[in-house]
Amino acid sequence: MKALRKLLDNIKPHVSKGGRFEMFHSTYDAFETLLFVPDKTNKNGVHVRDAIDMKRTMIVVVLALVPALLFGIWNTGYQHFLAQGMEAGFWDMVLHGALRVVPIIVVSYGTGLGIEFIFAQIRGHEVNEGFLVSGMLIPLILPVDIPLWMVVVATAFAVVIGKEIFGGSGMNIWNPALLARAFLFFAYPAQMSGDIVWISGFSGMEGVDAATGATALGAAVAGNSDKFSIMESFLGVIPGSIGETSTLAILLGALVLIYTGIGSWKVMTSVFAGGLLMGLVFNWLGAESSNGLMHISALQHLTLGGFAFGAVFMATDPVSASRTEAGKWIYGFLIGVFAVLIRVFNPAYPEGMMLAILLMNTFAPLIDHFVVEANIKRRLKRAVVKA
Amino acid sequence: MSEVIKIKKGLDIPLAGKAEKVFGQTQLPGLFAIKPVDFHGLTPKMVVKEGEQVQIGTVLFYDKYRPELKFVSPVSGTLKAVIRGERRRILEVVLENDGKDDAVDFGTAVPAQMDREALVARLLESGAWPYFRQRPYDVIANPQETPKAIFVSGFDSAPLAPDMDFVLTGEEEAFKTGVEVLKKLAPEVHIGTSRDSASKLYNSLQGVQVHTFAGPHPAGNVGVQIHHVSPINKGEKVWVIQPQEIVSVGKLFTTGKHDFSRVLALTGSEVLKPCYLRYRLGASVSEVLKDKLAEGQLRIVSGNVLTGSQVGRDGYLGFYHSQVTVIPEGDEHEFLGWALPGFGKFSMSRTFFSWLSKNKTYKLDANMHGGERAIVVSGQYDKVLPMDILPEFLIKAVLAEDLDKMEQLGMYEVVEEDLALCEFVDTSKLEVQAILRKGMDLMIKELGA
Numbered sequence: 026m027k028a029l030r031k032l033l034d035n036i037k038p039h040v041s042k043g044g045r046f047e048m049f050h051s052t053y054d055a056f057e058t059l060l061f062v063p064d065k066t067n068k069n070g071v072h073v074r075d076a077i078d079m080k081r082t083m084i085v086v087v088l089a090l091v092p093a094l095l096f097g098i099w100n101t102g103y104q105h106f107l108a109q110g111m112e113a114g115f116w117d118m119v120l121h122g123a124l125r126v127v128p129i130i131v132v133s134y135g136t137g138l139g140i141e142f143i144f145a146q147i148r149g150h151e152v153n154e155g156f157l158v159s160g161m162l163i164p165l166i167l168p169v170d171i172p173l174w175m176v177v178v179a180t181a182f183a184v185v186i187g188k189e190i191f192g193g194s195g196m197n198i199w200n201p202a203l204l205a206r207a208f209l210f211f212a213y214p215a216q217m218s219g220d221i222v223w224i225s226g227f228s229g230m231e232g233v234d235a236a237t238g239a240t241a242l243g244a245a246v247a248g249n250s251d252k253f254s255i256m257e258s259f260l261g262v263i264p265g266s267i268g269e270t271s272t273l274a275i276l277l278g279a280l281v282l283i284y285t286g287i288g289s290w291k292v293m294t295s296v297f298a299g300g301l302l303m304g305l306v307f308n309w310l311g312a313e314s315s316n317g318l319m320h321i322s323a324l325q326h327l328t329l330g331g332f333a334f335g336a337v338f339m340a341t342d343p344v345s346a347s348r349t350e351a352g353k354w355i356y357g358f359l360i361g362v363f364a365v366l367i368r369v370f371n372p373a374y375p376e377g378m379m380l381a382i383l384l385m386n387t388f389a390p391l392i393d394h395f396v397v398e399a400n401i402k403r404r405l406k407r408a409v410v411k412a
Numbered sequence: 413m414s415e416v417i418k419i420k421k422g423l424d425i426p427l428a429g430k431a432e433k434v435f436g437q438t439q440l441p442g443l444f445a446i447k448p449v450d451f452h453g454l455t456p457k458m459v460v461k462e463g464e465q466v467q468i469g470t471v472l473f474y475d476k477y478r479p480e481l482k483f484v485s486p487v488s489g490t491l492k493a494v495i496r497g498e499r500r501r502i503l504e505v506v507l508e509n510d511g512k513d514d515a516v517d518f519g520t521a522v523p524a525q526m527d528r529e530a531l532v533a534r535l536l537e538s539g540a541w542p543y544f545r546q547r548p549y550d551v552i553a554n555p556q557e558t559p560k561a562i563f564v565s566g567f568d569s570a571p572l573a574p575d576m577d578f579v580l581t582g583e584e585e586a587f588k589t590g591v592e593v594l595k596k597l598a599p600e601v602h603i604g605t606s607r608d609s610a611s612k613l614y615n616s617l618q619g620v621q622v623h624t625f626a627g628p629h630p631a632g633n634v635g636v637q638i639h640h641v642s643p644i645n646k647g648e649k650v651w652v653i654q655p656q657e658i659v660s661v662g663k664l665f666t667t668g669k670h671d672f673s674r675v676l677a678l679t680g681s682e683v684l685k686p687c688y689l690r691y692r693l694g695a696s697v698s699e700v701l702k703d704k705l706a707e708g709q710l711r712i713v714s715g716n717v718l719t720g721s722q723v724g725r726d727g728y729l730g731f732y733h734s735q736v737t738v739i740p741e742g743d744e745h746e747f748l749g750w751a752l753p754g755f756g757k758f759s760m761s762r763t764f765f766s767w768l769s770k771n772k773t774y775k776l777d778a779n780m781h782g783g784e785r786a787i788v789v790s791g792q793y794d795k796v797l798p799m800d801i802l803p804e805f806l807i808k809a810v811l812a813e814d815l816d817k818m819e820q821l822g823m824y825e826v827v828e829e830d831l832a833l834c835e836f837v838d839t840s841k842l843e844v845q846a847i848l849r850k851g852m853d854l855m856i857k858e859l860g861a
Contacts, residue, residue, distance in 0.1 A: 030745060058783060061745035066778040070828075070845040071835045072717040072739065073425065073571075076757035076764055078782020080750035082789060082839055085763050151783050195786030195840075286761040289791065348790040348804060397805055401820040404800075408645035 033057050051145040055152035083157040085287050089278035090161050090338065096274040097267040098122035101169050104264050105225045125169050125225045126267055132173050134160040136180040144189045155194030155201075155344075156184065162202035162338060165268025166331060166379075167209070168222040175213060179205040199386045200345045203335075203379050210379070223264035240265050241329050242368065242376070245317040258328040269334040272327070279337040288341040291350065292357040296336035299361020300327050307369055318369040326365055335364070335378035345386040349396040356392050360385045416607050417640050419627030421798040423760055423833055425571045427717065428681040428773040429737075433578050436678065436687040440511075441699035444487045444692070445495075445504040445728040446472060451542060452551045452849075453856060456483070456502050460491050469516030469538060469670045472505050481552055484539030486672035486694040488514040504728065507694075515669040523592040523665050531596050535661070538670045542731065543657035544597075547638060547650045548824040549852045551861055559651040561600035561642065566614045566655060569606070569632030570716035570829075574677035574688065574735055576655050577609050583659045584613050590662030595619055598651060604637035630798065635830040639799045644824045656734055676729070680713075680738035681775040682706045691729070697736055698726050709741035711778045718832035719845070742777025750782070757781075760795070760837045785840040793844075796833035801825065803834050807844060810851030815858055818851055827852070 033056075040046045040053040057063075059080075067074060102118025113121075137156045145152040163180055183205035188197045210217045223240055241263055244252035253263050261271025269275075282288025304323025311319025327333060340346060340360050347356035360381045367377030374380060448456040455476040460466055466485040475481040485491075489510035497503045518538050523531060532555050535541045544553040544562075553559070567576050580587055594601045600621065605611040607626035614622055623641055625631045634652045644650055653661075656674055663671040676691040684704055691700065697712060713720040715733040723729075729736070754764030758774040766772070793803035801822040809817035828845040835844035 030747075061747055062750060062779070062781060063783060064743045064745050065780045065783070066711075066741060066743050067780055069721055070843050071832055072711060072713050072720065072722070072737075072778050073427070073776040073836065074779070074781050074841065075761075075837045075839075076754060076759045076781050077761050077837075077839050078750060078841065079785045079788065079839055080782065081763050084751060151785075153785065155788070193786065195788045285763045287763065287789075343790040344788055346790070349802060350791055350794055353791075393805075397802060397821070400800065400802055400822075404645075404820065404822060407643060 029060065033060070049146070051150065051152055052142055055142065055145070058151070079154045080157075082287055083154045085285050086158045086282065086338070087161050089281040089288070090158075090165065090268070092274035092277040093165060093268040093271060093334065094126075094161070096261055096271040097165060097269075098126050100261060100270055101125050101225050101267065103262065104223070108224050121225070126164065128173060129164040129167065129169075129171070129176055129267070130161065132176045133163045133180050136177050137163075137184050140181060140184045140189070144193065148193075150193065153194035155188070159183065159201045163205045166202065166206050166266050166334065168217065168265075169225045169267050170222045171209070171216065175209060175216065178212075179209045182208045195344055197344055199383055200339050200342045203339055203383055203386075206379055207383060210376070223266075242318070245321055255322065255325045255328065258325060266331065266334075269331045272333040275333045275337050282337065282341065288337065289343070289346070289353055291353040292341045292346060293336050295354050295357030296340050296361040296364075297327055299358040299363075300332060300336075300365050301361070303362045303365035307365065311369075316369065326368070330368070330376055331378040332364055335382050336361070339378075339382050340385075345389065347389045347392045347396075349393050351399075352389070352392040352396045356385055356389055359388075416624045416626050417637075419625060419631040419636065419640075419798045421795055422628035422630055423796050423837065424569070424628045425717075425758065425776070425836070426773045427571045427679075427739075428775045429679050429683055429686045430572050430773075431574065431677040431679050431686040431688055433575065434687050436685065436689050436704075438689045438691065438699055440487075440509060440692055441696040442509050443492070443696040443698075443726075443728075444485075444489075444507040444509060444694045445696070446483055446486070446507075446694050447504050447728065447730065448473065448483075448502050450731040452549070453853070453861070454481075454552070456505075458494060458502070458505075460485075462491055462493060464491050465489075466491055466507060467514045467516050468672065469518070471539065472507075473502075475552075478552075478554075480536050480555060481541060482536060482539050483542060484516075484670060486692055488512050517668050518664065518670070520668045521665050523589060523596055526596070528596050531593060534664070535593075538664055540657075540661050540664055540670060543653050543661065544651050545653070545732075546861070547635065547644055547652060547827065549856055549861055550827040551856070553651045554649075554861070557649060559598050559649045560644075561602055562594045562598040562651045562653065563634050563638050563641075564594075564601070564603045564653055564655060564658065565632050565634040565637055566603050566611060567606040567609060567632045568716075568735075569629040570718055570735075571629070572677070572679035572686075572735070572737060573632070573716055574675065575609070577611060577613070578688065579675040579677075579734070580613055580655055580659065583662075586659045586662035586666060587613060587655070588617065588662065589665050590658035590660070591617055591620060593661050593665065594653070594658070602637070602641055604632070604634065604641075606632065627798070630796075630830060630833060633830055635825065635827055636798055639825055646819065646824060648824075654732065654734075674729075674734050676700065677735045678704065678738075679735060680717075682708070682710050682738040682740060693731065694728055696726060696728050697723060700736060701725060701738070705738055709743065711739050711741045713737045713739070717776075718836060719829045740775065740777040742779035744779075746779075760792075780841055782839075782841055784842065787840050787842070789839045792837050792839065793831075793834040796837055797831065799825065799830070803831060803844075807831075807834075807842075807847055810847050810854075813851075813854060815855065818855060823851060823855060 040050050101122035106113040137160045141156050183201040187201040187204040191197045241253045259272045283290045304326040307319045347353045363381035364378040456473040457476045458473045467488045470485045471482045487509045489508045492506045492508045495504040542552050546553040602621045605614045630636045672693040676689045679686045714723045714730040757764040797803050806821040
């Protein structure tokens with residue numbers, strides 16, 4: 026540890042202003058602050074500070090993602106062997122899943138962090154921690170059979186267009202990870218939807234019925250709305266994006282986020298409330314309808330597709346969400362409503378959650394505007410009443 | 413007793429080093445100083461020259477733009493030096509104590525029998541006027557105006573702050589005389605008391621409105637109390653004054669002399685025996701700290717850890733402070749600090765495992781615990797500001813120098829200390845108080861105080 030500190034101190038003059046390798050200042054700084062919390066102290070103003078910083082915040086979110094990730098790795102293997110009708114042990118499944126999932130994660134982090142470092146360097150900023158989370162979110166919302174080059178393209182798009190052109194973490198309008206997903210969805214629809222991408226190695230398998238590979242939502246579109254039981258979709262033993270299938274694992278993450286105070290429980294609760302309400306409305310309206318999606322029970326809607334994952338990890342992204350406390354209720358509720366609405370009425374986009382969140386990301390500033398105006402009006406009213 | 417106003421939002425930072433309710437031994441130091449920088453927007457004009465004799469109550473300097481505002485010496489002796497900073501700005505007016513305590517006699521008087529004008533003149537003449545500060549903006553009150561009300565917070569809820577009931581013991585009569593003065597100055601006098609203290613003195617007062625508050629810091633901030641009792645609207649002025657200053661004002665009338673003595677709480681984890689001391693405003697802290705501190709790199713703060721100013725071992729007690737806090741400097745690198753479980757770290761969030769142990773006090777240092785970032789996390793400020801104000805939007809309005817928005821979002825109701833906790837909890841490590849001050853200075857410049 027001391028030797029490491031000494032090494033860093035030795036390098037420092039070379040990368041500081043005027044040094045020979047000044048161009049690597051941000052890169053050095055990123056590594057230094059990763060290894061050591063800076064020795065910088067408060068000047069005036071407050072003399073003590075809360076121990077939390079951006080790194081801690083982000084690492085807690087990554088930890089909260091771990092249950093979904095681990096389950097996703099296992100489920101990748103499980104679905105693979107299930108589709109092939111092969112018997113396999115627990116570790117075989119995990120090994121198969123890890124071999125498929127880990128490369129995607131590595132590629133996502135590699136691409137994203139690479140771009141972040143370059144931008145920080147050009148701007149002369151410190152490297153932002155935001156991508157620590159995005160880099161994990163992106164693989165978890167992708168289908169497992171996605172070619173790695175697509176991960177590279179999507180990540181690059183998300184980081185550059187989604188974040189850096191606005192000025193980096195904290196300035197972006199849309200959630201970068203969802204933007205990556207949306208980009209793939211619209212740029213490569215053939216590879217991102219349908220029935221064959223959700224199970225690893227499925228397209229290469231012979232003699233299997235394509236419908237086996239359909240996700241619950243895909244099957245419902247085809248009229249088969251009870252392909253999976255609610256318990257199966259809650260536990261997550263169904264085909265789907267890597268980290269999105271298990272509502273249980275996601276709820277574990279939600280507990281971590283809520284208990285530590287990092288994720289907004291208001292957003293999470295209101296998203297589920299909105300989705301549930303809309304699901305109930307459709308169950309009631311569509312009892313006779315031929316639209317299979319209307320028959321999915323309201324509760325099951327919450328466990329399917331990216332709904333739970335989006336509610337817990339995407340909608341709560343503080344940068345793209347509503348920033349006022351009152352606004353968070355409205356913002357979350359509308360996400361839930363729109364997610365189910367898009368799902369049911371536009372079967373071409375069974376993944377309504379992604380679009381709902383991106384849509385509400387766009388409207389979050391408007392919601393905030395009304396909350397702020399209400400505050401201003403209260404203040405003005407007070408003055409008038411007095412006078 | 414009136415209804416209890418419950419403050420829900422806020423945070424009590426459990427710092428180690430609370431002062432025990434006993435008086436420690438100390439003596440007055442050889443050096444004193446009045447710091448013009450303690451007063452916002454003041455441009456000092458010196459009256460006394462270096463080497464000249466002064467008494468307690470001799471005018472040292474006045475405000476160039478409001479010459480009736482006079483600042484007097486808290487000690488008898490000689491003016492030793494005028495310390496200047498950049499662009500010859502006066503930082504400190506240093507005085508040498510001759511130990512005689514000769515004081516200018518302003519004559520005794522009964523405030524109830526005086527008219528307001530004579531009273532104001534007397535306060536100005538004796539240098540007691542700067543105790544009255546105006547909200548908005550936290551500047552010295554304008555003697556030509558009559559405020560909507562005078563507010564006094566009868567307790568201090570800041571980390572390790574002195575217990576006012578204890579501090580005022582023995583000064584009851586002077587305090588009551590001081591309150592008579594306040595009643596002459598403003599149509600209403602409000603005092604905020606804590607539900608958790610006896611506040612016998614406050615409850616015995618006649619002709620003032622007593623409000624009881626409960627809850628975590630900043631419940632004791634006068635700004636928060638004003639907001640809950642009678643919020644400041646555009647164009648309105650409220651004056652504030654602190655309890656010990658009321659005692660000084662009272663004594664000015666009963667003894668005829670400006671009394672600068674203060675009860676001081678010596679606090680913080682690095683003080684060997686935190687206790688109360690009888691001291692004096694403007695005095696060098698060197699005497700207070702002698703043989704009383706732990707080893708190591710220390711930070712000496714005049715005031716509390718949220719709003720105080722760093723003074724160093726030979727610095728001077730600030731004009732409005734009655735507390736000295738000593739904490740470790742913490743200017744060292746911490747290996748992988750952000751990733752460790754963090755059992756001994758304090759955070760409002762539960763991201764460190766310190767939440768496992770309740771009722772514990774922490775030894776916090778002055779380290780920032782991270783680098784400055786853009787605002788990412790939302791809702792953090794709201795958790796610690798018990799006012800109907802959207803702090804994040806207010807701060808952003810200040811950063812954008814949008815005067816209209818600043819006004820609309822409640823700039824008149826807050827001063828630095830009210831948003832100090834926002835700065836404490838901020839993940840992005842912004843200097844919220846400094847930003848707010850800039851906003852207030854801009855408003856004064858554009859719209860006038």
